[in-house]
Amino acid sequence: MKNESWSDLHLFLHVARQGGLTGAAERTGFSPATIGRRVLALEREMGRTLFTRRQTGYSLTKDGQALLEKVLAMDEAARSIAEWNEGAAEIPMVRISAGSWMSHFMAINLGHLWQPTDAFRICFKTAEARLDLSHREAEIGIRNRFPEGGNLAARPIGEVAYAPFCASHFNMVRDCNWVGIGSEDAITPSARWLLAQTDLWITIWANTPRTLHDLLRGGAGRGVLPCFVGDEDPALVRAGPPIEELRHKQWLVMHNDDRHRPEIRTLIERLAHLVDKHQPLFRGERARS
Structure with a gap:
């Protein structure tokens, strides 16, 4: 049997965590159909059934639960390596997860968010799929709904039309x-x-x-x-x-344990102020005649 790639195991992990293909698609950016095909290919390669498939979602089989425990250990090790590598830099990094449009808005207004004299760096994580802030895949997320669970904090920043x-x-x-x-x-x-x-x-x-x-x-x-x-x-x-x-409300979301870190708190305040200043534009009140 070939060694399974980490990318396929990572998709398996998302399906297990979310209980189905739709939730995994929102987390990864892959379509539900693509994730379903790759999970099925993983099962065939391993010769084991990992999920029981129902209309209400996916549940782990006994083999799936055993694999999940091993993949969770791999995921923890990968995060540990990533955190160790990030710790090599003296200036802290703040990762912002947002969709294409908000990333574009922040990019053209970067001077309101960051200056070369700031004691932190910014990494833009642009994707329509939401990164998992509860597992610290990013420090700040801009979301279209209030987060549920995961020890997350949220701050409303107006509406989008x-x-x-x-x-x-x-x-x-x-x-x-x-x-x-x-x-x-x-x-x-x-x-x-x-x-x-x-x-x-x-x-x-x-x-x-x-x-x-x-x-x-x-x-x-x-x-x-x-x-x-x-x-x-x-x-x-x-x-x-x-x-x-x-039309929907917009939220700044961050891990509850991290939101008081100086660099995260500073960037949250700047983001909130920037979006608030442009609220008529976000609410669709500046249509050109």
């Missing part, structure tokens, strides 16, 4: 096509919302939000964006009113 946008040269009278994120990569609520609109004609697909944005700017069709992205882009115009069912 969404609307359809298109290029300023797109013919909204003649053309009715849309641009969306493909089903295997549709992790965010806005991407899933568009897929659920059976009366809309999606003709172009992307697999990342940034590609979706580029396609909209190129005139490929209409697409859904956060208002703080679309309203700030002079190449785009709104193609309809805000989609109220996508």
Whole structure:
């Protein structure tokens, strides 16, 4: 039998922790179908059934529980090595987990968050899937819902509105096509919302939000964006009113044991102040006429 790769075992760990493929997909960024195939391949390679599959989720078999104990030990060792390696640097690192759009917003406003004289460094962890803050995969997360469990603390930072946008040269009278994120990569609520609109004609697909944005700017069709992205882009115009069912609160999330560390506390205050200053933009109140 071949040695199983750590990446497959790591997917197994996420499925075991989340109790199914959907939760594991949110954590890893892989689609549920991809995770299901890789877990099945792992079972075949090992010659053991690791999960009992039901409509309500995945539960570990006896062999699965035995493997979980071994993988947890491997995961702990990997984190220990990572923490040891990070400890080699004298200046602490603050990792921020956020989706593509919030990472873009922070990047263009970096001067409000960090200066070369600061006694900490920043690492942006950009992914639509949420990193596990309870297991310290990042120090700060920007989330669209209040965290449940995991010894986490959260601070509300306003609301985010969404609307359809298109290029300023797109013919909204003649053309009715849309641009969306493909089903295997549709992790965010806005991407899933568009897929659920059976009366809309999606003709172009992307697999990342940034590609979706580029396609909209190129005139490929209409697409859904956060208002703080679309309203700030002079190449785009709104193609309809805000989609109220996508409006959500936004939270800064951090591990409860770490939130008083000076560098984390400083960055949290700066992030909260930056987003608060731009609340009309985030709430969709700055649409260009």
